[in-house]
Amino acid sequence: MVVGHLIEVAFRGNRKEFFSWDGEQPPPLRAAIIVDADRGEDFGRVHSTGELAEVRCNGCAHGCGTTPPPRKALRLATKEDEKLDRELTALNEQARRASMERVKSNGLVMKLTDAEWQWDRRKLTLFFTAEKRVDFRGLVRDLAAQFKTRIELKQIGVRDEAKRLSGVGRCGREYCSASWLPDLRPVNLGVAKDQKLSLNPQQISGACGRLMCCLRYEHEFYVQSRRKFPKEGKILVTSRGEEKVVSCDIFHERVTLRTVEGDTRVIGLAELKAEVEGEVASSESEGAVGVVVGIEATLDSATVAMLDTAEYALPVGAGVGGLVEVVPDAVDAGTESSAADGESAQRRKRRRGRRGGRRLRAAEGKGLDDAADSAEDAPEDESDT
Structure with a gap:
C-alpha cells in the first residue's frame, strides 16, 4: 500500500500551496513538478517535504491544517516542461502591459501589479491594488476577448504586492515576506512605542510604505522585560528621598x-x-513605634499597671488606634492629649509627603503657581519639625 506524502510547492510570485504525492518517496527539494490546478495543470518547484511540510501546513496561512490537501502532485517535470515555463516569463510581462492599456481605456483607478499565466495557458491571473472598490466587470470582458482565455482578477494589499515582487530591504537582505515569513501580520505604531523607536514613519517603514514586519520580532521581549521596571515618570521614595524615574535600561537592568x-x-x-522596600518598611515601623512611645511616656505607674492586667490587655494584632480605644476613663487627660498629638504627627507627616510631591512637580516645570505654593509651605514645615 502506497502512503501519500505531504509536499509544499512554490509557484511564481512567492505563492505556495500544499499537495499530496502518491510516490514511494517524496520528490527532492527544488525539483520541478507538475501539479493539479484549477481546470488544468500548473508548474512549480518543491519547497518542503516530510515533517517540515507538516509543521508549515499546520502553521501557515496557506496551509490546510489537519485535513488532507485537496489537490495532488501529478509528476516530475521534464526538460520540455521547464522550457515552456521559462517562455511564460516573457509572456507574463506582455500580458501585464496589455492589461494596463485596457485599464486606462476603461478609466479604472487601479494599479496592475503582476500577471501570471497558468502553465497550460488556460487561465490568466492579474493581481492589482486599489484604494477603493473597483467595478472591473467590463475590463474582464475586454481581456477575455483579447487573450481568448479565462481571466481572473485578484485585489491584494501593499504588503502582498511587496511579497510577490520581492526586493532588497534597508538591512541589505531580501524582504522577509518574500523569503521566509509565512504570515503577514499587521504592525501598528504601538509596537514601535514599546521599543522606544523613532516614530518617524520614514525611518520605520518598509518598501511597501507600511511599518516593517521585523518590528514584531522582539516586541514580546520588550513587553515582558518592562514589567519588571517602574513606569517612567513615577515618583519613588528611596534612601535619598523622593526621586522621579527618568528612564529604564532593560538590557543592563538599570x-x-x-x-x-x-x-x-x-x-x-x-x-x-x-531601597524602596527598605524605606517603606522603615517608615511603617517608625510611624507605629513613635505614636506608641509617645503615649506610654505620659502614663503614670498606676495606668501602666492597669494596662498590664488581663482586663485591659491589648489584643494581638491591634495597632495604635486599638491602644487608644482600650484606655479606660480613669486615664488622665495627659494620656488623651498625647494620643491626639501622635495622630496629628501622623497627619503632618502625610501632609509633608504630599507637599514634597508638589515641590518635585514644580521643580519639573509644571507651573509657577505650584512653585509659589511650595515656597509658602516651607515655613510651615519648619514649624512642624
Missing part, C-alpha cells in the same frame, strides 16, 4: 532617577527595589 534638586543617578534594578 534605572535613571532624578531628585527634587535636579541631581540624577543611575542605579541597578535590584538595588532600587531593595
